[in-house]
Amino acid sequence: xxxxxxxxxxxxxxxxxxxxxxxxxxxxxxxxxxxxxxxxxxxxxxxxxxxxxxxxxxxxxxxxxxxxxxxxxxxxxxxxxxxxxxxxxxxxxxxxxxxxxxxxxxxxxxxxxxxxxxxxxxxxxxxxxxxxxxxxxxxxxxxxxxxxxxxxxxxxxxxxxxxxxxxxxxxxxxxxxxxxxxxxxxxxxxxxxxxxxxxxxxxxxxxxxxxxxxxxxxxxxxxxxxxxxxxxxxxxxxxxxxxxxxxxxxxxxxxxxxxxxxxxxxxxxxxxxxxxxxxxxxxxxxxxxxxxxxxxxxxxxxxxxxxxxxxxxxxxxxxxxxxxxxxxxxxxxxxxxxxxxxxxxxxxxxxxxxxxxxxxxxxx
Numbered sequence: 419x420x421x422x423x424x425x426x427x428x429x430x431x432x433x434x435x436x437x438x439x440x441x442x443x444x445x446x447x448x449x450x451x452x453x454x455x456x457x458x459x460x461x462x463x464x465x466x467x468x469x470x471x472x473x474x475x476x477x478x479x480x481x482x483x484x485x486x487x488x489x490x491x492x493x494x495x496x497x498x499x500x501x502x503x504x505x506x507x508x509x510x511x512x513x514x515x516x517x518x519x520x521x522x523x524x525x526x527x528x529x530x531x532x533x534x535x536x537x538x539x540x541x542x543x544x545x546x547x548x549x550x551x552x553x554x555x556x557x558x559x560x561x562x563x564x565x566x567x568x569x570x571x572x573x574x575x576x577x578x579x580x581x582x583x584x585x586x587x588x589x590x591x592x593x594x595x596x597x598x599x600x601x602x603x604x605x606x607x608x609x610x611x612x613x614x615x616x617x618x619x620x621x622x623x624x625x626x627x628x629x630x631x632x633x634x635x636x637x638x639x640x641x642x643x644x645x646x647x648x649x650x651x652x653x654x655x656x657x658x659x660x661x662x663x664x665x666x667x668x669x670x671x672x673x674x675x676x677x678x679x680x681x682x683x684x685x686x687x688x689x690x691x692x693x694x695x696x697x698x699x700x701x702x703x704x705x706x707x708x709x710x711x712x713x714x715x716x717x718x719x720x721x722x723x724x725x726x727x728x729x730x731x732x733x734x735x736x737x738x739x740x741x742x743x744x745x746x747x748x749x750x751x752x753x754x755x756x757x758x759x760x761x762x763x764x765x766x767x768x769x770x771x772x773x774x775x776x777x778x779x780x781x782x
Contacts, residue, residue, distance in 0.1 A: 422660040423696045423772040426746070427458055429466035430779040431652035432636055436467050438649050439632035443619045446472035448495055448612075450633035452481060457697075457766040458637060458654055461488040462776050468492065475631055479505050479514065486512045495539060498549070499523050503530065510534050517541050517575070519549040524559050527568055535570040538563055539612065542599060544592040546579035553599050560603050573610045573629065574600055581617035582641040589622060617641040620649070639751050639762035655766060656746025657697070660739050661710070663689035664730065673727055674719035679704055685718075686730040690742045693724040697769030698744055699758035706757035707750075709743040710736050717757075 440447045449471050455463040464474055464485055473493035476482050478501070482494045495515040500506060503526045509516060510533050518524055519541040527538075540560055543550030551559050563569045576596045580588040596613065603609065612629035614622070619630055621642045634641055638653035665687045667673060672680045673687055688710065694700040698721055706717040710733050719727040730736045745751040751762040758765075 420773060421691060421771075422658075422662075423692045424658050425697075425769050425772045425774045426656040426658065427462065427774060427776045428652070428654050428656070428779065429462060429776060431638060431654045432458070432463050433466050433470070433780075434652050435636045435638060435654070436471065436632070438651060439616070439619055439630060439635055442623070442649060443614055443630040443632075444626050445628050445630065447630045447632055448473045448475040448493075449636055450475045450497075450615075450631055451485075451636075452477040452497060452633075453767050454481075456634065456637050456763060457769050459774060459776065460484060461490070463636075464488070464490045464492075466778065472629075473515075479509060479512075482512060482514050483508070493537075500526075506530050506532060510536065515539060517549075518559070518563070519551065521551070521555065521559075524551075524562070528562060528566060530568060532568050535566075535568050537571045537573070538569055539573045539575050542574065542576045542596060544576040544595040544599075545588065546577055546592070548577070548579075550576060553595060556599050557602050564604070571610075573612055574603075575612040575629075578613070578615060578618055581615060581622060584621050584642065589618070589625075593625065634763055637762075637766060639766075641761075653746050653751065655751070655769070657692075657744040657769060657772060658746070659690050659692035659696075659742050659744065659772075661688040661728070661730075661736060661742060662691045662725075662738065664736070664738065665689065675722055676720050679719040679727070683731075686734075686736075687718065688728045688730045688736060688740070688742070690726050690728055691724065692742070692744060692772075693722050693726055695723045696771045697765065698726060699754070699760060699765065699768070701760065702754065702758040707753055708745075709748040711740045712748065714748065 451460045454460045471492050475495040499517045515537040517539045541550040542556050580586040611627035613627050614625045614630040616633050616635035618625045638651045667681050669683050692698050700721045704718050713733050716729050718729050745754045755762045755765050
């Protein structure tokens with residue numbers, strides 16, 4: 419008998435969300451499936467849109483090779499480029515695209531002896547100050563790469579720091595920096611551009627370029643919290659488990675490590691076989707939403723490694739084996755993340771010990 423913590427992955431929902439991203443932005447879209455598709459299973463997600471996706475984006479060569487070994491033929495962009503020169507032969511052999519974001523990468527690329535030229539995504543630091551060539555470096559880097567024997571094509575790209583905040587003017591400032599720099603390039607009219615991540619796709623409709631790079635929205639969570647105009651996204655992961663014990667505690671009694679929950683009335687408590695080792699955040703506070711047999715209720719007490727507590731006082735029909743949804747169809751991952759002081763990205767990536775079950779409703 420296996421542990422009842424299960425991550426149900428709906429591949430038809432992933433495909434739906436990819437189509438939403440393309441419809442919202444227009445042009446071509448790289449599906450971002452780095453970090454094992456944000457914890458959802460990179461190969462399964464890639465195969466669900468194989469033949470439809472314009473390409474995929476991963477963090478590094480190791481992730482790209484996993485996809486190639488699984489037979490994924492579409493273009494794959496390495497968002498962090500290469501870390502060492504000795505990766506370049508495998509990058510060429512596996513027909514990957516690479517981001518060039520630093521001077522040291524530029525110098526290695528220009529001096530390398532490659533069997534075939536590479537498609538380069540030249541990254542500009544337009545104001546996020548994480549990765550990317552500075553504005554003063556960018557034009558020169560482009561001119562050195564353009565026409566070089568190791569370069570098949572150049573796509574100009576940047577990344578937004580605050581696109582999830584619709585009231586911030588930082589995104590508009592970054593767009594202006596990017597556009598002004600691109601206009602300074604020779605043959606600028608012929609360069610393909612990529613700016614929009616999920617937040618920009620959903621919240622900044624004027625940012626429409628040749629390529630978008632949807633990430634978190636593919637998994638059904640919106641990074642835009644203050645807009646009611648976000649299109650319908652379908653949750654891809656539903657994390658569930660079961661009740662394995664039911665306790666009746668009296669008013670004034672406590673439960674769990676640290677006794678952080680003390681009942682203010684007689685309370686029925688369900689013990690759920692899921693904890694922080696399964697990916698449920700230990701930082702989740704009392705009152706974090708969850709559902710038991712389809713009825714909304716709340717987390718109480720401290721989350722432990724393998725178990726957590728749910729309030730069953732108003733769900734008298736609940737019993738041993740009742741299904742508990744931690745997030746998914748009824749309980750929004752964003753709501754759980756907010757209660758835990760984190761973001762849905764981290765929730766998804768942390769789900770590792772739960773059993774993964776994949777299904778595609780369109781094939782049923």
